[in-house]
Amino acid sequence: MAVHNADIAKVFEEIADLLEIQGENPFRIRAYRNASRLIEGLGVSIGEMIEKNEDLTELPGIGKDLAGKINEVVATGTCEALEKLRKQLPPTLTTLLRIPGLGPKRVQTLYRELDIGTPEQLYAAAHEGKISALPHFGEKIETTILQAMEKHVEKEARFKLATAAQYAEPLKSYLETIPGVNRVVIAGSYRRAKETVGDIDVLVTARRGSPVMDRFTEYDEVEQILSKGPTRSTVKLRCGLQVDLRFVPQASFGAALHYFTGSKAHNIAIRRLGQQKRLKINEYGVFRGTKRITGETEESVFRSVDLPFIPPEMRENRGEIEAARAGKLPRLVEIGDIRGDLHVHTNATDGHNTLKEMVEAAKMRGYEYVAITEHSRRVTVAKGLDPQRLRKQIDEIDRLNEKRLGITVLKGIEVDILEDGKLDLPDSVLSELDLVVCAVHSKFDLPKGRQTERVLRAMDNRYFTILAHPTGRLIQERGPLELDMLKVIRKARERGCFLELNAHPERLDLLDVYCQMARDEGVAVAVSTDAHSTRDYDYMKYGIGQARRGWLEAKDVLNTKGLADLERLLKAARGA
């Protein structure tokens, strides 16, 4: 069984947790955590890097020792260091860390003093009131633990970006109505357009004496106040989402925004640059000694370490600082660059609106073109089209285009890629279309070799235009296909066809790291909404967020092209 990056990341995370409970050197622990984060967010498979004999110590934060351990994990699924730790401490101890209020020190105390190693033992001890007697514990902590365990509260519940937006945006509007409030910005991973967010970080500037903290904790949706202070408060909303509000002076706004936007790894890297210049960078500004020298804007913070402004979506310490220093930051694609949508359904299959409604709504958005791409017959639950029904729709679209609506309707299909790599409709009907969007909707669990072969074979079809939602993942629900994405992307380049970045908030597929890969290989990406109703066109903003996380510029995105250019590219994709 192949070892994935996520598996290696997990091993290092567990080592870090166990070392922390043991009270090891915090910097050693950090080294494991940094490595874990790095590996998880890496676009390329570590396993493949090893196969190709690439030097792992080239990766930032990976030295000789960790490289050795990575090799060990890839070969055996685990490593000796971890197994040794697991013998010294009950491995279930790490699950206790997920309980709010419990960190490594308290978990260590629980284990040393009361021999507590499992959640069940912890619950029993808390119930008997044994915990409040321990040093640095008390009745309050005991109650918190009991309540958290009874409600099965965990620290790491994450929300899909679009779900979080449903709660964050009304909160923002509410805060803006509070007297004295100047600016309200949602920072954190939300601002970085990460596909899921763990909590919402809100930054507020207001004039002195504004009741912002009181009004915030009184907000109708607040279920519980977790902490409240003059500059920072944390609440939990009824939906379970945690919200942090920070109140900063106007003069610190830029430094605070930069700091609270993160990511953590990016911030640490920036601060380290500051240190090298004998500057201290915190959320209040940039300091030389005790003298505050700047920090009103984010630009001023970047300038203090000789960098240009780096867009929030890029701030993951994945090379953006080096790119900025070299003057090679991309000019990221913006929503206004988009000229049309290339993946749209109607009620002919599983969509909710008629063809005419979908086309009119696209026109209302100012689009130059829209491609209608229904499911093919194989997807019976969606009433997928057979050749006959598809031809009927083709005629319908031709008639619509004759009316000169001010938008061009492109004829397409979202055709299934069958298990053997054949397409679900015959070439004879595909040849009548402007574009053929191809997708895997079945047999998600094929082994990597066969899955990759399946997709590559499909791409051999001369009518193959765009690979829809390439990894097939559904965020937090279904993992990605086992697919050698580099091979797929290189094949697309060779064939002159394209990859989709499906903007649906449950998909956001192509993943950011693969967008970067596509860009590096020179393969254009279509950012499409997969709209099943007129409202779904809104998803484009999430697709753009993801595209920006993947460093895509307008020139890297297929549907920023004008109609004439697009049609030329679509024809060229047909091969000879």
Add this chain to the structure above:
DNA sequence: GCCGTTTTCGGCCCGACTGTTTTCAGTCG
């Protein structure tokens, strides 16, 4: 455990809030 325009040793980002304390450890972001 990693890393080097101050360095192969000695650093490693920085601050707010809570609860248990009576000056601060622990947790969190």
